Amino acid sequence: MSFTKIPGGVTAPQGFKAAGLACGIKESGKKDLALIFSQVPAKAAAVFTSNKIKAAPLEVSRRHLSNGVAQAIIINSGNANACTGRQGFDDALQMAQSVAEPLKISPQDVLVASTGVIGNFLPMVKIKEGVKRAIQSLTDQGSSNAAEAIMTTDTFPKEIAFEFEIEGRRVRIGGIAKGSGMIAPNMATMLAFLTTDVKIDEPFLKDCLKRAVDSSFNTITVDGQMSTNDMVAILANGMVGNKELGLFEEALHLVCQELAKMIVKDGEGATKFVEIVIEGAMSQDQAKGIALAIANSNLVKTAFYGEDANWGRIMAALGSSGGEIDPDKIEIFFGTERIVVQGVGIPYDQDKVSQILKSPEIQVTVNLNLGQAQARVWTTDLSPEYVKINAAYRT
């Protein structure tokens, strides 16, 4: 095996510490403030939401990344600091400053992220007091607490780390994430923070991150439908001192994909993990667009919840996706069972399909039989529980 799964999350790589605690933003008293710190300045990159309305911390983080270096990330949950105008921006700046001073680093080297309710100002007194305690409690075992502190409607913390070798040296890459698996039109915030001790140039780190996000988080969420706060950031502190990059990019993809899968599996009210594969499309963009159209159809999602082999709803979603299709060429498979040929349903093994639909993980493959391109997206079913969670979330 090239990659070994190891414990430790964002604190698995050399030189990283983390903390997570409750500072009183959440009325429930649950953890709501996380800090990640590298003992040396790290090359840093981030991908931000494409939503035209961006939360204040994203703008602060974007500015602080202009030199490609960062040393700490401060994150709060329970309040998105979005749609908060000038004061929201100042608050996000102050969050960075409150971290920088005691750690004796530049505020410019602190990234800031928030998740939670839109439109309320941050309780800055609580946050500043929380930051002090977070700095005191930074440890190289702190990843789990940090993963817990960035949760909102998440039902479990998400962290992962892998180890691999470059030039005979041990390299590690770790990550924590939060988010709901309901892809667009949900727009619940998705956050991920990655750390690694690999030595890498900042421009290349940025490119690698972009590609990794595209093949992971962007297969569960649509660019045009991201929340105001979505952000994926990485710190690479170079402590391994490697010269080549070896399997680094593959490892980064792996970490991002594992975190993305956890997010989908923790989808609000989800009872199924559904993989939609489009084959035989005219282009990869077309394939992805069509896959997302199916994944985003409430009718398709409720059919999965009902464990119903309702391929007609998949056909309807295909036809309305805007992608190039020829109805008479479409093949649909549930798992390995082919149930539609040339756009028409065929007799199939009902017991086998029923078994497939009862399983917690379902794969649907659509072959358009038009070209060579393919794409894959991950989604969940839509359950009554989803509605209950999102109707009650704020109150």
Next chain:
Amino acid sequence: MSFTKIPGGVTAPQGFKAAGLACGIKESGKKDLALIFSQVPAKAAAVFTSNKIKAAPLEVSRRHLSNGVAQAIIINSGNANACTGRQGFDDALQMAQSVAEPLKISPQDVLVASTGVIGNFLPMVKIKEGVKRAIQSLTDQGSSNAAEAIMTTDTFPKEIAFEFEIEGRRVRIGGIAKGSGMIAPNMATMLAFLTTDVKIDEPFLKDCLKRAVDSSFNTITVDGQMSTNDMVAILANGMVGNKELGLFEEALHLVCQELAKMIVKDGEGATKFVEIVIEGAMSQDQAKGIALAIANSNLVKTAFYGEDANWGRIMAALGSSGGEIDPDKIEIFFGTERIVVQGVGIPYDQDKVSQILKSPEIQVTVNLNLGQAQARVWTTDLSPEYVKINAAYRT
């Protein structure tokens, strides 16, 4: 009043009869076959789904409309006759023939529509037997039965008729419809059938119908997201013998809007009727796109179900709509209460807003403060009941 609401639905205009009965397509034994008949050939026009996968009856109806004349419409519910290939097309043709022969009209003058589950072949023996009985039971009181027979998940039949005057003569226009109020990404089938005794040329009738559909049914459903079976058809039998058209087009808009409102109010599991108004947009297309992005957000819809003034979700939907916006110029109103100014929440009368959100009809207005264009869409909230209905629909 220029227009008087009258009973009678599609049989209110002179010379129209209708019938609706159970022929055994639905296992429940509920009505599933409807017939509308004009005693003289009528000018006819229709608007069909933009879904690239079109059900067989739509293709048959499109061909039968090539001469702009029709005299009957046969509709079944419980089976969409979609994704049924060559046999589905032949079955739809046979439906037209089975109506034409006993009525001694050309099969070319019969339109065909279906709604229900995709992918099953029609039970043609039952349908042919049903058509015979439907012809025998045609009456000028038959509209309600027909309205009932086209229902699927609808909880009430939808029919309406208005009367007005042209050149001192009484003109009538009536309609029946079926459909769920959940707009895209739902794609539940929407059908509407309209009758009038006005005298009108076919090309102009077609134009009028298109415009009326755009300002009614298309404000509750998106072109790119229609079902495989959506269809709106009109028969104008000319029995009034008018020369001018007077207020005909206005009356047609009124009938379509009233039916569209009924569809929204009967939204699957809906507890609220929600009107989204976008003002101050750069163009009408932009305004409509932005309104639909808000109306289609599951998070916005669940917030309405929860009677929660969660304007942050509206902001997030605005930002991801792809439409032109300036976050710092956005104003949001719930009813008449302004709650967001320049993109930031302001203190508002909580009791008043709470009252507004508790009401069964809610209006949300967003002023983008960029241009002069505006648009309005109608939608519903998203309730746990919606999921239950759609998870259980087929089984």
